[in-house]
Amino acid sequence: MKLLTLNFLTCAIKTCKSSPLSFPLHPREVELEILETDYNAVFLRNILPRLEWEALRVLAGELGLPSLPESSPDVSSLSTSSEEDDSETPTQVAQDLHRLLLETCIKEGKLVCGCCGHEYAVKEGVANFLLPGHLV
Amino acid sequence: MSRPEDILPPDLFYNDTESRKYTTSSRIQTIQSSMTHRALSLLSLTSPSLILDIGCGSGLSGEILSASASEGTPGGPHVWIGFDISSSMLGIALEKEVEGDLFLADAGQGVPFRAGTFDAAISISAIQWLCNAETSEESPAGRLSRFFNGLYASLRRGGRAVCQFYPKNDVQKKMISAAAIKAGFGAGLLEDDEGTKNAKTYLVLTVGGGDVRG
Ligand SMILES: [Zn+2]
Numbered sequence: 001m002k003l004l005t006l007n008f009l010t011c012a013i014k015t016c017k018s019s020p021l022s023f024p025l026h027p028r029e030v031e032l033e034i035l036e037t038d039y040n041a042v043f044l045r046n047i048l049p050r051l052e053w054e055a056l057r058v059l060a061g062e063l064g065l066p067s068l069p070e071s072s073p074d075v076s077s078l079s080t081s082s083e084e085d086d087s088e089t090p091t092q093v094a095q096d097l098h099r100l101l102l103e104t105c106i107k108e109g110k111l112v113c114g115c116c117g118h119e120y121a122v123k124e125g126v127a128n129f130l131l132p133g134h135l136v
Numbered sequence: 137m138s139r140p141e142d143i144l145p146p147d148l149f150y151n152d153t154e155s156r157k158y159t160t161s162s163r164i165q166t167i168q169s170s171m172t173h174r175a176l177s178l179l180s181l182t183s184p185s186l187i188l189d190i191g192c193g194s195g196l197s198g199e200i201l202s203a204s205a206s207e208g209t210p211g212g213p214h215v216w217i218g219f220d221i222s223s224s225m226l227g228i229a230l231e232k233e234v235e236g237d238l239f240l241a242d243a244g245q246g247v248p249f250r251a252g253t254f255d256a257a258i259s260i261s262a263i264q265w266l267c268n269a270e271t272s273e274e275s276p277a278g279r280l281s282r283f284f285n286g287l288y289a290s291l292r293r294g295g296r297a298v299c300q301f302y303p304k305n306d307v308q309k310k311m312i313s314a315a316a317i318k319a320g321f322g323a324g325l326l327e328d329d330e331g332t333k334n335a336k337t338y339l340v341l342t343v344g345g346g347d348v349r350g
Contacts, residue, residue: 001237002237004215005217005237008249008250008253009248009249009250010248010249010250011248012241012245012246012248014246023250037235038213040184040213040215042183042184043183043184043185043186043213043214043215046183046184046185046186046255047186047215050186050252050253050292052250102215124230125230125237125238126226126230126238126239126240127237127238127239127240127241128239128240128241129219129239129240129241129242129245129248130221130240130241130242130245131242131245133274136245136246136274136282
């Protein structure tokens with residue numbers, strides 16, 4: 001599971017829906033892996049304004065990754081354009097975000113709700129969000 | 137032909153043998169792929185988007201979502217998150233190393249993403265399963281309502297969802313559309329090859345308050 005996904009995922013349990021503690025879920029005992037994927041400038045520009053930056057900072061801290069700046073980078077800081085041939089080059093900021101959001105993945109471990117404590121297992125990158133009937 | 141959803145719940149029906157049969161049948165692959173392209177054309181995406189695939193199975197649709205515009209995927213390559221209730225199907229998706237994130241999850245239990253997460257959602261041959269209720273705690277109406285309410289909230293304003301499904305009969309078709317409308321969606325049913333045995337039903341859903349997409 002990409003760290004990007006974790007920036008949108010909440011606890012699935014009904015009674016947690018209204019609690020701000022049900023987002024973000026907290027990784028525990030996780031094994032990370034890097035799965036490389038093509039840089040997609042347009043997607044990154046699309047998704048950047050939708051990120052919960054503070055949650056991403058918390059996540060980076062919990063995973064022991066390099067700490068992120070206090071506020072989200074601006075979309076305009078993702079590329080430098082060349083006037084000569086109209087091409088765009090991703091900046092270091094953009095490359096780092098691509099690596100963090102789209103290439104850094106949780107391979108094994110669990111995701112824990114800060115509200116109810118429910119643990120969602122992640123195995124081979126697949127998160128198990130099936131709930132027993134009484135929690136739906 | 138008996139309908140699989142009348143025999144068993146999907147997690148039991150799509151066991152390892154059935155999953156492999158489903159995924160390796162070239163006829164099913166061709167139909168699945170053409171329905172995905174049809175659904176994508178109805179989504180009208182013009183740039184790389186974040187998409188939820190409900191009932192992603194072995195990732196047949198996902199592989200199309202991950203393809204680029206020059207490979208025939210409008211607005212692609214997209215980033216997608218897929219839900220399926222069958223671990224056997226997801227196992228095949230893992231073997232194929234699809235690019236999307238996979239969840240073992242039951243859409244009838246809801247959509248656990250924060251508001252406005254997805255640009256769009258797609259579902260191929262899955263949501264008729266929501267009308268199955270296996271236990272005394274569950275009802276088809278409750279499952280449909282949790283799914284459509286969750287989907288509505290998780291889509292961006294102005295976002296769209298297209299769900300191709302195989303309605304058992306007109307009653308089920310109406311029940312599904314009514315549940316979507318009740319959740320807040322603008323909804324329309326589109327039938328391709330209507331009245332033939334190849335009829336395909338697409339539920340096209342829109343979230344109002346459309347923002348202008350950049
Ligand atoms: Zn919870």
